[in-house]
Amino acid sequence: MERKNAYVCRCEEVTQEEIIAAIRAGDTTLDAVKRRTRAGMGFCQGRTCRRLVAQLISAYSDVPFDTALEGSVRMPVGPLSLGLIADTAGGTEE
């Protein structure tokens, strides 16, 4: 039976091999790995893969796990259509 991929970021379909390659190329922060591989840029905004990427960073570099977990957070914190923001740009004044 064909061996399937081991996905770290399922939203953007980034495999473990791709993340390890990025770390070996010198990306030892969540943000750096994200910029190179798109891991964490999908629908769930890294909620599932953030921890997995940090584990791989700590396993394949000298950055400890807790440091590797530190990443930036930006709004919106969840998926949101731009149209929705545009329609209510001023915010619904309730």
Added chain:
Amino acid sequence: MKTYDVIVVGAGPAGLGAAIESGKAGASVLLADENDQPGGQLFKQIHKFFGSHDHYAGTRGFQIGQQLLEEAARAHVEIRLSTRVWGIFEDGTVSACTEDESFRCRGTWLILATGATENSLVFPGNTLPGVITAGAAQTMVNLRHVRPGSRAVVVGSGNVGLIVSYQLLQAGMDVAAILEAAPQVTGYAVHAGKVRRAGVPVLCSHTVLEARGERELEEVVVAQVDGQFRLIPGTEEVIQADTLCISVGLTPRWELAALCGCKMDFCGPLGGRLPLHSETLETTCPHVLVAGDLSGIEEASTALDEGRLAGVHAAAALGLLSTAESAEREREIQSRIAALRQGAFGRKRQTSKEQIWSRYHQHQGGGL
């Protein structure tokens, strides 16, 4: 813009507790949750809780959820469902959206009870249909009454893994094995006893290597690990299963707390990264409180009481409770929480919490 005394994000046990206590004291409260049902994980819990009467012992999780919703209604809490808080701005404005609108509101106090995310594992085949998390299994079996498959392997022998295994059996599935990477079961003996009596083998020092199948899960490759969780070559075994249920812990959902500017900290036993906070759930951001799994992974009962504590704190700060009233309420709730943090399991959480509180006070310059 609509303003509230208190905005609570997350309507699980912690958020409900916070909303109920502040609402009961007379605060205007908005309780927002991104799900279409309130209660967080409570409505997925069909088992009876145990402990003391104060902690709803003997009552099933979903019934506790119903009682809390009634309490929230009596406290005039405005509950908005399918409402995701997507941003918190520097001026304190909270932005939220539903399917068809985005709106802003403002609260004098913000209580974050955003809960947790389930941890995941990386192995070949981890996205094959049939590989699911424990939470997904509970949603399917307990809420939607859908069997995920006929034969399951469960990864993780914490309380969630053990309870889910039992619930899969109740739903009529076979549970081929529970895998635990640690050398011993990590959940309560009472839950472990239940699954063992039902004939489910718990394989300690075992992990999942690979999920196999053409179009969906057909078999799971497992193997033994040593004390350092390193694979022991030659111990691979294949277990036939169409469901692989991952239950390897939770991570606090700290995004909104970080957006507020709360100082973050790290505590492995409490789930990883989380906002620094005090005994009464204050963060390093004025007017922002946290409660429940966000402030450290514990249990529904602890989350509920932490939420209540945060709610009392906010109500007292708003001048809705006298100093004597709030001190009395806080004492009562804190003694219940202390009771939950006893014993072999509770003690570890208590020690971890104490470290967080102490670092909070150091950060705030007060010392302890």
